[in-house]
Amino acid sequence: MKGTYITPELGFISDKPEEPKLSRPEKTYTSRQYFTGEYNQDSELIKEYNFNGIEAQLISAKRGKLAVINHAGFNKFSVCQNCGYTEINTNKSISKHKTPWGQDCTGKRRVFSLGYEYNTDIFQLKFKNSYFGQEKDGYWESVLYGMLEGISQALGIERRDIDGCLYPYTGDPLNPALVFYDTVPGGAGHVERIIKKNNFEKVLKKTKEIVSRCECGGDEGDTSCYGCLRNYSNEYCHNILKRKYVIEFINNLELID
Numbered sequence: 741m742k743g744t745y746i747t748p749e750l751g752f753i754s755d756k757p758e759e760p761k762l763s764r765p766e767k768t769y770t771s772r773q774y775f776t777g778e779y780n781q782d783s784e785l786i787k788e789y790n791f792n793g794i795e796a797q798l799i800s801a802k803r804g805k806l807a808v809i810n811h812a813g814f815n816k817f818s819v820c821q822n823c824g825y826t827e828i829n830t831n832k833s834i835s836k837h838k839t840p841w842g843q844d845c846t847g848k849r850r851v852f853s854l855g856y857e858y859n860t861d862i863f864q865l866k867f868k869n870s871y872f873g874q875e876k877d878g879y880w881e882s883v884l885y886g887m888l889e890g891i892s893q894a895l896g897i898e899r900r901d902i903d904g905c906l907y908p909y910t911g912d913p914l915n916p917a918l919v920f921y922d923t924v925p926g927g928a929g930h931v932e933r934i935i936k937k938n939n940f941e942k943v944l945k946k947t948k949e950i951v952s953r954c955e956c957g958g959d960e961g962d963t964s965c966y967g968c969l970r971n972y973s974n975e976y977c978h979n980i981l982k983r984k985y986v987i988e989f990i991n992n993l994e995l996i997d
């Protein structure tokens with residue numbers, strides 16, 4: 741019979757072997773999410789702010805497409821082109837293995853990151869031609885995770901229900917968009933609230949409060965902790981997150997005292 745077989749471990753397996761079907765990423769490695777830049781243009785809401793010469797653009801939209809990528813700690817994965825057997829890449833031939841039907845497999849490997857895409861509500865924050873000291877390592881990551889705490893607490897959204905990433909839409913990684921999104925596929929109406937009423941101001945104010953009242957790193961604030969910027973989902977950058985960058989960022993906007 742022609743058609744598609746489904747197995748719990750491997751997802752869809754077709755009788756055309758050129759498209760290897762991948763097993764789910766190993767749980768031991770954290771996935772990272774990236775914004776693809778695509779979203780539903782018809783749903784777009786834009787708001788502009790001018791903070792004493794710093795021009796900010798807020799863009800809220802539905803059906804933003806995110807890519808979830810598992811790099812296996814940047815080793816990537818070896819995937820058998822014949823049967824889809826997957827293991828962490830060691831830069832050697834793929835291990836001896838059997839096909840899902842129990843036969844010895846001699847397929848050749850290809851190296852992949854494992855990933856999938858989903859759509860959700862997104863909120864982007866862009867700054868035009870502004871300098872924030874962003875050449876400092878961890879500057880934008882600190883601002884991103886500071887604002888996520890601010891959004892969560894100012895708007896009463898569970899932190900795990902939202903997340904964020906940097907999106908270098910200009911091609912310049914020093915001037916990325918900050919992208920915030922609902923973690924539930926399809927979106928749950930969380931981040932779309934940021935652009936409404938004066939919620940953005942509330943978020944900035946709460947963000948500053950969170951990073952100012954934390955005491956990690958002393959007066960300098962030259963680090964971060966689980967009380968301000970760190971959580972299990974941003975372990976990849978804990979060593980570069982500094983609450984002082986978030987304080988600098990919000991002071992630059994000179995919006996609030």
Ligand SMILES: [Zn+2]
Nearest residue numbers: 820823845847
């Ligand atoms: Zn194989």
Ligand SMILES: [Zn+2]
Nearest residue numbers: 954956965968
């Ligand atoms: Zn802290």
